[in-house]
Amino acid sequence: MNRDATLPAVPAHPLQRTADAGRPPVQRPTVEELRLTSFKSYRHAALPLAPLTVLHGPSGVGKSNALDALAVLSRLALGEQIADSLDGLPGRAGPLATPVRGGLAGCVPHGRNAIILGCTVRSLDGPVRLEVVVRTDGPVRIAREQLTLDGRILVETGEQDPRNHRVNVSWHNDTRQGDIRAPFPNGVLVTAQIPLRVAGSSPGERKVLAAAEHVLTALREVFPVHPVPALMRGWARPDPQARLIGTAANISAVIARLSNECARRYGQLLRVVQSAAPHPLLGLDLARRGSGAAERVRTVFDEGVLGRTGADQASDGMLRLLAFAAVLLTGAAVLDLDPAAEVPWAHRQLTVLAEDLGAGLGTEQTAALVRLAREMTARNQLRVLAALQEPAAAREALGGDVRAGEGELPPGVALVECRRDPDSGHTVLRTETARVPAQAPRSAAGEAGAAGPGVAGGEAGPGVPAGEAGAAADAVGLDGVDLDG
Secondary structure, X not given: OOOOOOOOOOOOOOHHHHOOOOOOOOOOOEEEEEEEEEEOOEEEEEEEOOOEEEEEOOOOOOHHHHHHHHHHHHHHOOOOOHHHHHHOXXXXXXXOOOOOOOHHHHHOOOOOOEEEEEEEEEOOOOOEXXXXXXXXXXXXXXXEEEEEEOOEEEEEEEEEEHHHOEEEEEEOOOOOOOOEEEEEEOOOOHHHHHHHHOOOOOHHHHXXXXXXXXXXXXXXXXXXXXOOHHHHOOOEOOOOOOOEOOOOOOHHHHHHHHHHHOHHHXXXXXXXXXXXXXXXXXXXXXXXEOOHHHOEEEEEEEOHHHOXXXXXOOOHHHHHHHHHHHHHHHOHHHEOOOOOOOOOHHHOOOEEEEOOOOOOOOHHHHHXXXXXXXXXXXXXXXXXXXXXXXXXXXXXXXXXXXXXXXXXXXXXXXXXXXXXXXXXOOEEEEEOOOOOOOOOOOOHHHHHHHOOOOOEOOEOOOOOEHXXXXXXXXXXXXXXXXXXX
16 A cells, blocks of 8 residues: 555645635545543543644653554554554555554553554544554454444444454445445454445445545544654755655755755745744755765755854754754655545645654744644644643744633644643643534434533543543443453
8 A cells, every 4th residue: 555656746735736716625534533542651531633733741741652642543544464554564665664653562551451542533424433442462453443423333343253363344234234244354454444345335335435434534644753863964865756754864855855846835944944043044955965876965054154054063953843844834745654545635634743843942943833833734734733842832823812821722723731640640631722623423323422421522622631531432332342451
């Protein structure tokens, strides 16, 4: 399912090119809630996701673990073996080339033997919920999986066949035949197998296919970015199809591509870096050495009378700022993703996981990145889940009474505090002001099945700890599963 590197490049943020004046924007499948029932430091927690969600809290409270959870679901959606998806496939291009942080073993909570995650995807057909339990005692396998639409179960796993590495799966079918059952390999996310196994010969089966495709489309274009300045300082081989990797180690090759491919985006990137630089910056340039196949490039900051500072001498903070700005401005076409190429661009949604956004940066510099993220998410270009230690930069970027911790956040923005419970050690999430519009199920039965009393779809309201909101929602469809591993 890897992308074909020979395909022609597509423009970043193609909606800008295809949207017509007066035509309502296409609603793309988007992840609007992440449930962390049993994952790393989380137990029975739920994280409602706005277009821009900023997690904040001191180091070690579990902010990165939340980003890892969404990255894990994204990897599973690619349809590879679970162990390979999380431990990485060395020598392979794309998002699975390196392991998720900590690998498979690091995702399992201490003393447990299962990972339990879920998400809700907003779609034109209604809210689609995915719940998945991965057991790690013995062969790594799907122990339980459920896919629902508007509270109606469309796909559900049943009995296990450990000897043959199979799990029985039933899916909705509205013909006289009733629900269809068949064995599936248990080492791969069942939802990722649905498009290849369900024929779509009845309206019920087509509903199953549509729900699965909504989830897979929303999850596949998730890009975790954690720039590592030490890897960004070297020479890079220029490549007209260069795609930025998560560590930004090939940032110079990507800058070379942008400078040749799109002057407008290159200019936008320069203006963002200029606005955050602590001294006058005239431009971004490239140093070159060698020729032909031996040619190499390295990013250079042109500081006018102060000279030219190459990436090998630049500060860690400026290199990280450059990488984050490049990700936010360029879009999926210039990122090392495994995109859902069979889905039209207008129906796809990029989600950026920005790790440690403010590391090495001052408050105003971090605020510049938060403002850029807010601007791009407001245009429906992408969604961002960012982690930083201090919320001051986010408040500065949002302005108004929010600077003082008072008043409501603008629409489409959520600030979520992360902390550790002193008794259990588990991570607790608290949404300061949640303004994520809930997509209510279309049937009363769906509402009853999707949330507990006073909770809409498992989503935390203003001032409600997100973990408490998620506890009721996470129990849905997981009866009989040992949540304690």
